[in-house]
Amino acid sequence: MMAKALAEWLAHLEQLHPSAIDMGLERVREVGARLGLERLAPRVVTVTGTNGKGSTCAFLASLLQTQGLSVGVYGSPHLRRYNERVCIDGVEVDDAALCAAFAKVEAARNGVTLTYFEMGTLAAFCLFQAASLDAVVLEVGLGGRLDAVNLVDADLAIVTSIGLDHTEWLGDTRESVAYEKAGIFRPGKPAICGDADPPATLLQQAQKLNTPLFLVGRDFGLSVDAADWQWRGCRSDGNPLMLERLPLLELPMENAALALQALALLGLPLGNPALALQQTRLAGRLDRRLVRYHDKDICLLLDVGHNPHAAAYLACRLVEKPPAGIRRAVFGLLADKDLDGILEPLSPLIDKWAVATLQTPRARLAADLERALSARQAQVSAFDSLVDALDAQCEQAADGDEILVFGSFYCVAECLDWLDRNSGR
Numbered sequence: 001m002m003a004k005a006l007a008e009w010l011a012h013l014e015q016l017h018p019s020a021i022d023m024g025l026e027r028v029r030e031v032g033a034r035l036g037l038e039r040l041a042p043r044v045v046t047v048t049g050t051n052g053k054g055s056t057c058a059f060l061a062s063l064l065q066t067q068g069l070s071v072g073v074y075g076s077p078h079l080r081r082y083n084e085r086v087c088i089d090g091v092e093v094d095d096a097a098l099c100a101a102f103a104k105v106e107a108a109r110n111g112v113t114l115t116y117f118e119m120g121t122l123a124a125f126c127l128f129q130a131a132s133l134d135a136v137v138l139e140v141g142l143g144g145r146l147d148a149v150n151l152v153d154a155d156l157a158i159v160t161s162i163g164l165d166h167t168e169w170l171g172d173t174r175e176s177v178a179y180e181k182a183g184i185f186r187p188g189k190p191a192i193c194g195d196a197d198p199p200a201t202l203l204q205q206a207q208k209l210n211t212p213l214f215l216v217g218r219d220f221g222l223s224v225d226a227a228d229w230q231w232r233g234c235r236s237d238g239n240p241l242m243l244e245r246l247p248l249l250e251l252p253m254e255n256a257a258l259a260l261q262a263l264a265l266l267g268l269p270l271g272n273p274a275l276a277l278q279q280t281r282l283a284g285r286l287d288r289r290l291v292r293y294h295d296k297d298i299c300l301l302l303d304v305g306h307n308p309h310a311a312a313y314l315a316c317r318l319v320e321k322p323p324a325g326i327r328r329a330v331f332g333l334l335a336d337k338d339l340d341g342i343l344e345p346l347s348p349l350i351d352k353w354a355v356a357t358l359q360t361p362r363a364r365l366a367a368d369l370e371r372a373l374s375a376r377q378a379q380v381s382a383f384d385s386l387v388d389a390l391d392a393q394c395e396q397a398a399d400g401d402e403i404l405v406f407g408s409f410y411c412v413a414e415c416l417d418w419l420d421r422n423s424g425r
Helices: 006-013 026-034 053-066 095-109 116-130 174-184 200-208 253-265 274-278 308-320 339-349 366-374 386-396 409-421
Strands: 043-048 071-074 086-088 135-139 156-159 191-193 213-215 221-224 228-234 240-247 287-293 296-303 327-331 352-356 379-383 402-406
Touching: 006 095, 006 116, 026 095, 026 116, 043 053, 043 174, 053 071, 053 135, 053 253, 053 274, 071 116, 086 116, 095 116, 156 174, 156 253, 174 200, 191 253, 221 253, 228 253, 240 253, 240 274, 287 409, 296 409, 308 339, 327 386, 327 409, 339 366, 352 366, 352 386, 366 379, 379 386, 386 402, 386 409, 402 409
Parallel strands: 043 135, 043 156, 071 135, 156 191, 191 213, 296 402, 327 352, 327 402, 352 379
Antiparallel strands: 071 086, 221 228, 228 240, 287 296
8 A cells, every 4th residue: 555645644634533622631541552652852841831932832842952052843733844843952943744643643553433533642642752962852742731741751840821812622711721720730849930820720730740830930031132132041940040141032032041041951051052042043923024015115024913912022022122114904704813912902903904714614704804993993905815815915015014914823824824925926
């Protein structure tokens, strides 16, 4: 029988389980045991949070690689290629390796139904274990306690932030969300929380498990000046650490601070991390690109933020860096997201909106977006597709205008494809 191509495997994965999400570790634990998945690397870090997981993982991986360590990173969702989810030493795993890993998991599952995400997680674990890595950084897909990534016992757990998202799975209070995210804590193993006001449920879980918990504002933190920023933190024994005159970053410096604290708790030297932090990039996260479009210089700002917590943070960053011209937006959203919560902080900061229905059955209709923005007295136009909306904003933009493309991974992915097609324009 001919081996499946990656596209065939991904189509197969979508058919294996009747539900896209089926929270719980019983099935994935059974198949993981058959695969002999035990210790993925000498250092394993699990990262969860409502927002900031991706950039925290990226910062930490960069810092670990600067130490000369070989590092695997597992993240989700991907923007354009599935391969983005599994990287070793900063390089996406190729199709052949992914297909071989999927075949290995398929043979081991022996009738056990696994979701798309569970199959992908086990495949990534197989690849990491086989690569004899020095460290692995794992991004939780949803929640923490019942997420497939939580199959692995991590040496260090990171909770980046705690807000409301995926409420149908995690509950509709910060307390319930925090409880689910604290599910990645392990007895006696350190954990870091980047939320300035963690709910009691998270603190209680740490106490129950005797998990040493390092809190932002108490045990580590940062201060930002006009030209640079400073970090303070501590080692696992409580001895203080300090880094000064770090370069300002496009990605959230709050998440760089988390990564630095993680490095300290892993017992690794901080050295001079400035270059590693400055060179860290993550497509679609405060991703600024200067585009030459029909003899005009236009700044595109791509961001996958799609919940109120992300929107509030994005609004703060927009205030810090106003455009030379006006600010425009290209916006699409999934139907299960909190539209009003996203628009509240952002609508006063955007001069002209272009909205579109995303290319997924889960999308909120452009007409709904247009109505919500019109009710806020925003200047808004609706388009049949995100590409049409982007073209229209670029045509109307003047030199120095900024176009914010945000609201979903789907938005940013379509914009990146558009950029590829229009690189000569």
